[in-house]
Structure formats: structure tokens, C-alpha cells
Amino acid sequence: MNGIDAIVFALIDSNVKSVTGVPGFPITKLMEKVREKIGSEWSVNEKVALEIALGSSVCGERSAVITKHVGMNVLADPLVSSTTHTIGAGVVVIAGDDPGIEKSQNEQDSRFYGLLAEVPVFDPVNPGTAYQCIIEAFVLSEKTSAPVIIRLTDRLLQTAGDFSRGSTSSPMAGFDKKMWHITMKGKHQLFHKTSYPLMCEYSGGSLLNTIKKRGRIGIISSGFPSYIVDSVVPDDVSHLSLVAVNPLPMELVTSFIDEHERVLVVEETEPVIEKQVTGVFGKLTGHMPYGKVEEGDIRKALDNIGKNVISNEIIPQTIEQRGARPICDNCPYLPLYDAVKETGVPVAGDVGCVILASAPPLSLIDAAFSLGGAISTASGFYRKGIALIGDFALAHSGINGLVNAVHNRHDVVVVVLQNEVSAMTGGQPVPDLTGLVSSYIGDTQILDLEKPVPDLKKLLAEKLKKKGMSVILARGKCPVY
Numbered sequence: 001m002n003g004i005d006a007i008v009f010a011l012i013d014s015n016v017k018s019v020t021g022v023p024g025f026p027i028t029k030l031m032e033k034v035r036e037k038i039g040s041e042w043s044v045n046e047k048v049a050l051e052i053a054l055g056s057s058v059c060g061e062r063s064a065v066i067t068k069h070v071g072m073n074v075l076a077d078p079l080v081s082s083t084t085h086t087i088g089a090g091v092v093v094i095a096g097d098d099p100g101i102e103k104s105q106n107e108q109d110s111r112f113y114g115l116l117a118e119v120p121v122f123d124p125v126n127p128g129t130a131y132q133c134i135i136e137a138f139v140l141s142e143k144t145s146a147p148v149i150i151r152l153t154d155r156l157l158q159t160a161g162d163f164s165r166g167s168t169s170s171p172m173a174g175f176d177k178k179m180w181h182i183t184m185k186g187k188h189q190l191f192h193k194t195s196y197p198l199m200c201e202y203s204g205g206s207l208l209n210t211i212k213k214r215g216r217i218g219i220i221s222s223g224f225p226s227y228i229v230d231s232v233v234p235d236d237v238s239h240l241s242l243v244a245v246n247p248l249p250m251e252l253v254t255s256f257i258d259e260h261e262r263v264l265v266v267e268e269t270e271p272v273i274e275k276q277v278t279g280v281f282g283k284l285t286g287h288m289p290y291g292k293v294e295e296g297d298i299r300k301a302l303d304n305i306g307k308n309v310i311s312n313e314i315i316p317q318t319i320e321q322r323g324a325r326p327i328c329d330n331c332p333y334l335p336l337y338d339a340v341k342e343t344g345v346p347v348a349g350d351v352g353c354v355i356l357a358s359a360p361p362l363s364l365i366d367a368a369f370s371l372g373g374a375i376s377t378a379s380g381f382y383r384k385g386i387a388l389i390g391d392f393a394l395a396h397s398g399i400n401g402l403v404n405a406v407h408n409r410h411d412v413v414v415v416v417l418q419n420e421v422s423a424m425t426g427g428q429p430v431p432d433l434t435g436l437v438s439s440y441i442g443d444t445q446i447l448d449l450e451k452p453v454p455d456l457k458k459l460l461a462e463k464l465k466k467k468g469m470s471v472i473l474a475r476g477k478c479p480v481y
């Protein structure tokens with residue numbers, strides 16, 4: 001079985017009743033498998049997904065949230081607050097990172113959210129540890145009254161391996177409303193008096209962290225890279241593999257460092273462990289690359305372990321080297337994209353399919369910072385510009401930008417690519433916001449691209465001349481989904 005199977009069985013064996021999530025690489029396949037076995041729903045955004053999970057927790061049901069790494073930014077608000085607020089039944093946030101940026105807008109490391117929110121983070125090595133992490137995470141979440149993060153990557157989800165299923169367990173904690181008698185400051189003090197020490201005690205003694213002492217040189221690794229280290233490391237190199245990675249088991253780590261002459265840290269994608277200790281080598285010293293770790297990187301680092309610093313010239317990859325991800329030849333939005341380009345005004349995009357219009361030869365988008373961000377970004381333009389936004393992005397968080405634009409009297413032409421699916425993540429259905437938008441924005445026009453359409457360039461020019469907000473709901477059928 002693979003990492004996906006291990007997680008699904010662990011959720012079943014943990015008696016999880018509710019799973020919420022937002023599609024995206026690398027976790028869409030995991031969620032689809034979960035949906036075959038457990039009550040679950042695709043949420044419109046990650047903050048909503050976590051808030052639903054917290055609601056289930058308060059009512060005594062275990063719940064999980066499945067999100068890609070960038071979704072962690074969106075759910076960070078309730079995540080950080082929930083630790084001092086306290087929860088009831090266990091809540092586990094499964095975050096899929098994308099080292100190497102195969103299908104994402106950045107390469108951020110979800111383990112950082114453990115440090116920020118002060119919650120435990122597990123970084124499993126293989127399907128066996130992934131299963132065990134989920135099982136232990138629910139128990140730990142209930143003991144510490146805080147959510148727990150499990151960080152995964154695509155390679156872990158796809159890797160085959162054995163695991164043994166244990167007996168099922170049920171929630172052992174209820175939500176205690178006594179915390180409403182304590183001030184906000186008092187909640188943080190209580191957290192550091194009770195919950196955080198329990199988290200440290202757990203990670204310090206966790207049997208999921210393993211150590212093999214063999215020689216003068218040592219490697220500290222975390223997550224899937226530990227699997228790679230085990231396959232390449234010579235017999236005389238020691239290995240500390242960390243799975244319970246936050247709070248960092250400091251005593252274990254520092255004594256491992258003290259017992260070895262040189263210690264290399266191997267982790268994806270950022271130097272999260274490396275930054276918390278001294279006297280080690282890794283990304284900060286140039287021994288290891290940022291992002292995805294390959295066997296050759298570890299071998300090269302060990303060859304150079306005698307050096308204190310390695311100078312690595314970083315040459316940023318260009319679109320020409322990689323090749324632009326093309327827009328489908330039969331995309332119904334191509335004529336609209338051409339018309340938008342001809343207006344010559346600034347264009348804010350989104351990170352759905354619209355982002356494909358950013359690369360040459362179209363080079364249509366001026367900026368696209370986040371999912372749902374097009375309308376707010378265009379609200380900041382010095383002149384009336386265009387926001388190109390998908391219908392999923394509008395439901396995700398773009399609707400907030402629309403409300404703000406109306407409230408603060410911004411001038412934007414919003415073009416919603418209304419194809420009723422989240423085409424970038426596998427064709428999941430999207431809420432229809434036609435009624436909501438058309439009742440809120442007076443100048444809302446439905447444009448059915450399946451039928452003969454007016455002169456698009458002229459239409460956009462008219463909308464750009466008007467003051468205030470204009471919305472074009474451009475309906476097209478995505479031929480892929």
C-alpha cells in the first residue's frame with residue numbers, strides 16, 4: 001500500500017467522522033480516496049475547512065483538514081487562535097507540501113506553522129510512520145487541547161510500504177467551557193503552563209524518532225528525506241531521523257550533535273531544524289539545496305562535509321528552460337484573453353487556470369499573488385483595470401475583495417471565468433454565485449461564450465470607461481472537465 005492508503009486507514013481507525021479540505025497538488029488524490037470511506041466535503045477555502053473541523057471538535061467528534069501547503073496561510077488565523085482557545089476532540093491538519101514546485105505558486109514549508117501556532121508537527125518518513133503519526137496525532141491533540149499538523153509530500157503519498165493497523169480509538173476529551181473564565185492573556189499563560197510542556201514531553205520521548213549511531217559523522221533528517229538518507233548513507237555515518245519534529249526534541253538533537261564531529265541536516269524544503277540548532281551543516285552553509293532533496297544532494301554534501309561553507313551558485317530557472325505550461329488549444333476563454341490584452345490596462349490574475357495566460361506568448365497578467373486575490377489587487381491599481389478571476393477563486397476568497405471594492409468605491413472591471421469547475425485542481429464543482437453577485441453589483445453582465453458574443457474588445461472598453469465596479473460573468477464550458 002502507499003502513503004495515501006496509510007492515511008485513509010489511520011483516519012478510519014481513529015474514528016474520524018468529518019474531513020474537510022480544499023483541492024490542490026499534492027493532496028487532491030488523498031482527499032478523493034478519503035471521500036470514498038469517510039464523511040467529507042470540499043470546502044470553499046481552508047479557513048472555512050478548519051473552522052468546520054473545530055466545530056466538530058467542540059461537539060466531541062474527531063475531524064481532519066486536508067490542504068495543500070499554501071492553504072496553510074489561509075487557515076492560519078483559526079489555527080493559531082485555537083491553541084490557546086483550546087479544543088475538544090482531536091483535530092489533525094494534513095498539509096501537503098510541494099518541494100520542487102511541481103504544481104504550486106511557491107515552495108513554502110508547512111512545518112513553520114508548528115513554530116508559529118505552537119502546535120505539534122509530525123513529518124512522516126514512509127506509509128508506516130504516516131499511519132502511526134495520524135493515530136498518535138489525535139491522541140496528542142486531545143491531550144494538549146490543540147490541533148496537530150501532519151506534513152506530507154507527493155513522494156511520501158506515492159511511496160509503497162507496509163503498515164500494521166491497530167485497534168480503533170475514540171475521542172477521549174470533551175470541550176471545556178471553563179476557559180471562558182480566563183482572560184486572553186491567561187489563556188496563553190495556561191497554554192505555556194500545561195499544553196506546551198506536554199508537547200515537548202511527547203516529542204522528546206517519541207519512539208517515532210529513531211537514532212542509529214555508527215561513526216564520527218552524523219545526519220539529522222526529517223520526513224521523506226529520511227527515507228532517502230537510509231538508502232544512500234554509508235555504514236559509518238550515524239542517522240537521527242525525526243518524525244515528531246515540533247517542538248524539536250532539543251535534548252535528543254543537541255546530544256546527537258555533541259556526540260559527532262560533523263553533522264549534516266537533510267530536510268525539505270526550508271532549514272527549519274537547521275535554524276533551531278548550532279554547529280551543523282545544511283542549507284545555510286551551502287551543503288544542501290533548498291527545496292526537493294535527491295540522493296545526489298546527500299552524497300555531494302557528505303563528500304564536502306569537511307568544509308565549513310560551500311559556495312553554490314543559484315541560477316534561477318527560466319520559463320524558456322522549463323517550457324511554459326500551455327493553455328489548452330480549445331480553451332473557451334482564449335478570445336476573451338485576446339480582447340483583455342488589447343485593452344492595454346493593468347490586469348490582475350489569479351492562480352487558477354488564469355495563471356496559464358501569464359506566460360508568453362499571451363503574457364496577459366501583470367500580477368497574480370494568491371487564490372482569490374485578483375479583485376483586491378486590481379482595486380489597488382492607479383487606474384481602472386481588469387481583474388481576471390476564476391469562479392472557484394471568487395468563492396474561495398475573491399468575494400471578500402469584491403465586497404471591499406464596493407464598500408470603498410474602487411473602480412475595477414471583474415471578469416469571472418465561470419466554468420463551474422476548479423479546472424486547475426481536477427474539476428471539482430464550484431458554487432454558483434450568479435445570484436449573489438448580480439444582486440450586489442448593479443453592472444453585472446452574463447456573457448455566454450457558447451453562443452455568439454458581442455465585440456469583446458468594445459464591451460471591455462465600455463466597462464472600463466464607467467466609474468465603479470463592473471462584473472462580466474463569462475460562461476464557458478471547460479472541455480477538459
Ligand code: SF4
Pocket residue numbers: 327328330331332333353356419423424478479480481
Ligand atoms: S483546463 Fe479548461 S479552463 Fe483550464 S485552460 Fe484548459 S480548457 Fe481552459
